[in-house]
Amino acid sequence: MSSEPSRSSGLDPVAAALREASVAVARAVLELSTSNPVILLDGRSGAGKSSLARDIVARWPLRGRVQLVGLDAIYPGWDGLRAGVEAAREQILVPHGRGLIGIWQRWDWDASAYAEAHAVDPSLPLIVEGSGILTPQTAGLADVRIWLEAxxxxRRRRALERDGDTYRPHWDRWAEQEDRHIARDAPHRHATQLFAIP
Structure with missing residues (x-):
């Protein structure tokens, strides 16, 4: 629980829960003895991953900047949850862990093709957020591992308010991939931090 209940009391329940989560994550980062920690942030669509990731960046407790990569920019289309996670593991997490620059390509959803490349600096902290990112293969590559439950x-209301008619026809299709991820990878078992979001 957060030690700042008075600051969160004026927020709506979702915003308050996300703030408490980001405070807890900042505390966990401070307890690490590394200047370039890796955070993995997983949860089903609409759970609040992107909002929490932005809040963590905003209150980052270490000096310097932190890199944030959202898997929405990597998944290769509506059937690409597992492929996007594997690309993030191979192109971002493994190089970062070895002290090498990682290079990943953005997926252009409108063109259904890969677009420009982006670099990830191994000397800087890193947050990777997205459905499916927390697996037995990625867990050992991260210092803080978060699972959001909602x-x-x-979740559906928030996701469709955010992405509207673009997402609506694909909700069930994406949810089935999330179901398979949860059954196969048990992400909550690999988490160091679990948060319930209303």
Whole structure:
């Protein structure tokens, strides 16, 4: 639980839960003895991953900047959850862990093709957020591993409010991939931090 209840009391329940989560993550980062920690942030669509990731960046407790990569920029289309996670592992997490520059390509959803390349600096902290990112293969490559849990009705409402008609036809298709990820990878078991978001 956060030690700042008075600051969160004026927020709506979702914003308050995300703030408490980001405070807890900042505390966990401070307890690490590394200047370039890696954070993995997983949860189903609409759970609040992107919002939490932005809040963590905003209150980053170490000096210097932190790199944030969202898997929405890497998944190769609506059937690409597992492929996007594997690309992030091979192109971002493994090189970062070896002290090498990682290079990943953005997926252009409109063109259905890969676009420009981006570099990840191994000397800087790194947050990778997205559905599916926390697996037995990625867990050992991260210092802080987060799983967000949220009710299906809340998640769906938030996701469709955010992405509207673009996402609506693909909701079930994406949810099936998330189901397979949870059954296969048990992400909550690999998490060092678990947060419930209303």
């Amino acid at each position: 009710p299906a009705s809340s």
